[in-house]
Structure formats: structure tokens, C-alpha cells
Amino acid sequence: MKKRKIELAVISDVHLGTYGCHADELIAYLNSIQPKKLILNGDIIDIWQFKKRYFPPSHLKVLKRIIGMASKGTEVYYITGNHDEMLRKFSNTSMGNFKITNKLVLNLDGKKAWIFHGDVFDVSIQNAKWLAKLGGYGYDILIRINSWVNWGLAKMGRERYSLSKRIKNSVKGAIKYISNFEKTAGDLAIENHYDYVICGHIHQPKKEFYENKNGKCLYLNSGDWVENLTALEYSFKRWKIYHYNHDKLSPFFVDEDLKDMDMTELIASITDKEMDATELTENIEKEKKLNTQSLTQD
Known part of the structure; x- marks a missing residue:
């Protein structure tokens, strides 16, 4: 199967070593792409709950x-x-193309992207780590119960159901926490003149412009591979949230954002053969003339 060539892919919150991790689906996704850069944005291996x-x-x-x-x-x-x-x-260790860091700043087509996991905003982790770990164990148990529930639903031919997502969406405290998290990330990004702020941690995939009195930025969250099975992809100067359950192994769809893109630049970005821009334009014009002549002759 031909891999999709993309500039950048971001995954986070895989939680390898826990029962809730959807490793097979993640392998299928990684096998379907050929990114220039792959960002693993935290909680890839769950060392807190690691069991031999x-x-x-x-x-x-x-x-x-x-x-x-x-x-x-x-x-x-x-x-x-x-x-x-x-x-x-x-942190700051490099082994060939593999690098470990606590945060990352990238220049993407002239725009600055600030990438970090996001736990720095979590007061429960900073001040009461034991409580956060206890919550992590409880979450893992809930995921295991959920897997049994979904096994039964599958046997009955019904859709999967996420207990954890239902709880998060119904508890006011959880909704407020997520909102505060996104606001804090957005405010700091604008204050530091970043165009994109990219997080994980809260297991809530999102792509949304955030604006305050000082400016605007694009807030992005890569979600997770426990509940949502999502990733962020950057290509053709735009961001997309990849949903495994919806997109499967579908191509990177073009949309309205690409209409203003130069045709030469677009074709050059997706062709395997490296070609001079002038030569590429000439080839396009030749192809148009041949098509016109063919229609005239017919």
C-alpha cells in the first residue's frame, strides 16, 4: 500500500503498557503515512502504570x-x-533522527508552532502527584470495564460506547477544567507570539482558533489512542485532525484552504519526482495544448 506523504504528524497519549491502548490501530495508522517529522507529544509509554x-x-x-x-x-x-x-x-538527548525533549518550537511555512504535552497546567499533578496517579489507576480500571461492555455490544451488533467520554462530558468540573486548559494554552501562545499551540494530555482532540484582546492563535490538541484514536496532520500549509474510526486509511483530503495555493507549488508538494518549477509549469502548459488539440481533432 502506498503511504501518504505528509509534512508532520502529531500523536500523543498512547499509554503503551495499559489495557486501554489501541496499539493495533496505531500501527495501522503509522504504516499508512510517511511524514517528514513525527511528534510524539507525551504519555506514549505509561511508566506510571507499567507492569512487566x-x-x-x-x-x-x-x-x-x-x-x-x-x-x-x-x-x-x-x-x-x-x-x-x-x-x-x-531531555535534549539525540540518537540519529530520534530526539527527546520537553517542548518543541517549529517554523512551519513562516509560522511558529509551540508544541508541548500540557501537564504543566495540571495543578493536581504539580501539587499532589499521588492523587493524580490514583486517578490514573481508576481511569485504567474504567477503560477495562469499558472494553468488556464494548465486547458485549459488538456481539449484539451495536456501536461502541465510551464510558469515560460520557463521564467527562457530563461532569461540570471536567468541562471547566478542559475549558481552562485550552484558554491558558491560547493566552500563553498569543503572549509569546506563537501562531500554533499544540498539546495533548486532556484526551480531547480539537482544532479551533482562540482569540483574546492581544491577538489570535490556532489551538490544536492531538487527542489520544485510548478513547478517540486521533492524530494531527500538517500538510499543504494546513492542519487536519485525523480520526481513525472515521477516516481509516483515507487520503489527506484537499479543501477550500487549498484554493489560493499556487498550482505549481501544490503539484510539486505531492509529486515523487523533484522538478524545477519552470519545467513543471511548461509541462502543464504542454499538457493543456495537447488536450485542446485532441478535442479539436475529435
Whole structure:
């Protein structure tokens, strides 16, 4: 299967080593893309809940696939999160195309992107880590119960159901926390003159412009591979939220944002053959003339 070539892919909150991780689906996704850069935005390995007795082959395959992508030329950035915070002692370590860091700033087509996990905004983690870990164990148990419920629903031919998402969407405190998280990220990004702010942590995929009295930025969240099975993709100067359950292995669709893009630039970005812009334009014009002549002759 031909891989989709994209500039940048962002995944977060995979939680390898837990029962809720959808490793097989993530492997299918990683096998479908060929990004120039792959950003692992925290909580990829769940060291908080790591158990020797539970790390199935599919979870190991995810790590092998990521390493394989790095060995074939993809720049891989591992940004540490709270569940894999032990890796922060290795921050700024590089091994070929694989780099470990706590945050990342990228220049994307003249715009600045600020990428970090987001746990720095979480007061419960900063001030009461034991409470946050306890909540993590409870969340893992809820995911296991949910998997049994979904097994039963599948047997009856009914759609999957997410208990954790239902709880989050119904508890006012959770809704307020998510709103405060997004507002804080947006305010800081605008204050520091970033065009994009990209987070994970809260398991809520989102792409939305945020604006205050000082300016505007694009807030992005990559979601997770436990409940939502989502990623962020950047290509053709635009962002897209990839939903595995909806998009499967579909191509990177073009939309209204591409109408203003120069045709030469667009074709050059998706063609395998590197070609001089002038030569490419001449070839397009020749093709138009041939088509016109063919229609005239007919």
C-alpha cells in the first residue's frame, strides 16, 4: 500500500503498557503515512502504570515501528509527558533522527508552532502527584470495564460506547477544567507570539482558533489512542485532525484552504519526482495544448 506523504504528524497519549491502548490501530495508522517529522507529544509509554506482566507484542511493535521510521529518515521528536516523566532526565538527548525533549518550537511555512504535552497546567499533578496517579489507576480500571461492555455490544451488533467520554462530558468540573486548559494554552501562545499551540494530555482532540484582546492563535490538541484514536496532520500549509474510526486509511483530503495555493507549488508538494518549477509549469502548459488539440481533432 502506498503511504501518504505528509509534512508532520502529531500523536500523543498512547499509554503503551495499559489495557486501554489501541496499539493495533496505531500501527495501522503509522504504516499508512510517511511524514517528514513525527511528534510524539507525551504519555506514549505509561511508566506510571507499567507492569512487566502486561506489555503485549502489539505494544512493542509500536515502538519498533517508530524506531523504523526514524531509521528511514523521519525526524522523530519524543516530547515527555507526565506518565513518561522519567524520560525527562534524558531531555535534549539525540540518537540519529530520534530526539527527546520537553517542548518543541517549529517554523512551519513562516509560522511558529509551540508544541508541548500540557501537564504543566495540571495543578493536581504539580501539587499532589499521588492523587493524580490514583486517578490514573481508576481511569485504567474504567477503560477495562469499558472494553468488556464494548465486547458485549459488538456481539449484539451495536456501536461502541465510551464510558469515560460520557463521564467527562457530563461532569461540570471536567468541562471547566478542559475549558481552562485550552484558554491558558491560547493566552500563553498569543503572549509569546506563537501562531500554533499544540498539546495533548486532556484526551480531547480539537482544532479551533482562540482569540483574546492581544491577538489570535490556532489551538490544536492531538487527542489520544485510548478513547478517540486521533492524530494531527500538517500538510499543504494546513492542519487536519485525523480520526481513525472515521477516516481509516483515507487520503489527506484537499479543501477550500487549498484554493489560493499556487498550482505549481501544490503539484510539486505531492509529486515523487523533484522538478524545477519552470519545467513543471511548461509541462502543464504542454499538457493543456495537447488536450485542446485532441478535442479539436475529435
